[in-house]
Amino acid sequence: MRDHFTPGEVAERFDLTLDTLRYYEREGLLRRVDRAPSGHRRYRADDVELLGLIRCLRDTDMPIARLREFAELLQAGDHTGHDRLDVLRRHQDRLDQRIAELRANQAAIQHKIDHYVGVPADSAPRPVEETS
Amino acid sequence: MRDHFTPGEVAERFDLTLDTLRYYEREGLLRRVDRAPSGHRRYRADDVELLGLIRCLRDTDMPIARLREFAELLQAGDHTGHDRLDVLRRHQDRLDQRIAELRANQAAIQHKIDHYVGVPADSAPRPVEETS
DNA sequence: GCTTGACCTGGAGTGCGCTCCAGGCCCCAC
DNA sequence: GTGGGGCCTGGAGCGCACTCCAGGTCAAGC
Known part of the structure; x- marks a missing residue:
């Protein structure tokens, strides 16, 4: 697995639109994603892995709000x-x-x-x- | 089974609000429901039965638009x-x-x-x- | 006669999850 | 240096399924 991925690659991989990807980030489901010097997003392997989980959870109707809570726990550290x-x-x-x-x-x-x-x-x- | 039911009775039976019941009627899921002389709705036994089916179909995520199509077939007669x-x-x-x-x-x-x-x-x- | 409760109408508002848009930037190929 | 593709931002808009509201009517009980 490469160490970073472009928005287009990630969108295709999970069959999401670029808009949805950005929306998830805005909503706090992902941490603030890395940027290339150009300002373009660069998704790391662990972003991609988390997105895989998010996809599963959304496909099984977990609401965005609960996904955000989950993401907040993730960012709060290992003790969560x-x-x-x-x-x-x-x-x-x-x-x-x-x-x-x-x-x-x-x-x-x-x-x-x-x-x-x-x-x-x-x-x-x-x-x-x-x-x- | 009685031959007619009040909105309150029907709402309770299917755990729907009066608003939702009226909404379904407006959207054409039910035929125009009978009225008492006062203007209040009186649901017939077959309205109630159809609502039972509608409830099942909604609970399994059939969209309103398809339910309307189904209702239109019903009203179009036996040949449908x-x-x-x-x-x-x-x-x-x-x-x-x-x-x-x-x-x-x-x-x-x-x-x-x-x-x-x-x-x-x-x-x-x-x-x-x-x-x- | 008065209140209460159930219901009526037309129409506006809400929450969710996207989705679209205008205007702009960067980089590569020709 | 020009064109195109891919991406950027902030913000508006959309579709669905309700849900709420104001103002009104009607019947029953006190």
């Missing part, structure tokens, strides 16, 4: 490791809940579909476990 | 049954995809957590299938 882990673990729990909720709703919708089609509602139910 | 089913089935497919995506991201986050804790990344991986 426990709190950071806590944020991530809570997120995983919420994700479990969210997935369960989606499945429950999916099952309910499937009932409507079956009913629509004329199946007597509880014969041949959609096998929920096999839909993942 | 096929199209309506199609909308619902496509939604189920998207939901399958979304759930898979959430799980993949969850697994990636778990890797970060494990790495954080010092587990050598692929010993004792989080048992994804048991998290549902």
Whole structure:
């Protein structure tokens, strides 16, 4: 892995726009990114790694505000490791809940579909476990 | 089931606000709801049933615009049954995809957590299938 | 008759997460 | 030295899904 990356490279890698990248920085999700003498951003390997995590967390609907809190813990130093882990673990729990909720709703919708089609509602139910 | 319901009753039943209920009507998710002589809304049993479906679909992130299309099909008459089913089935497919995506991201986050804790990344991986 | 509570209308406002824009700078290739 | 591409800044704008508000009506209970 190279030691620095241009905005264009990073944007492409995570399928983000340059605007979004700058927006995340403005919002405090990343520390102030390094600059080339020209003023252009130079992302370090650890910026890129953090962005990977941010991408995962955003893709699973963590709000920007919580990501900012996480970033603040990161910048506060190593002694916040426990709190950071806590944020991530809570997120995983919420994700479990969210997935369960989606499945429950999916099952309910499937009932409507079956009913629509004329199946007597509880014969041949959609096998929920096999839909993942 | 009674033959009509007040706004308050319906709102409580689906945990929606009166504002949201009116908003859905304005947006064409429901047909124009019946009125009492006083001008107050009276929801029929089939309005309530449709709202149940709407709730499921919204809770699984179907956008208002697609719900409106669905409602338009409903109002266009029985011959749209096929199209309506199609909308619902496509939604189920998207939901399958979304759930898979959430799980993949969850697994990636778990890797970060494990790495954080010092587990050598692929010993004792989080048992994804048991998290549902 | 008066109050209270539930509801009505049209329209404005909010929060979130981007997204776009104008005007400008730097660097490389031709 | 000129053109183009990539990037810079501050700030405005957007789409979505609500959410709130002012001012009003109606029915029931005291």
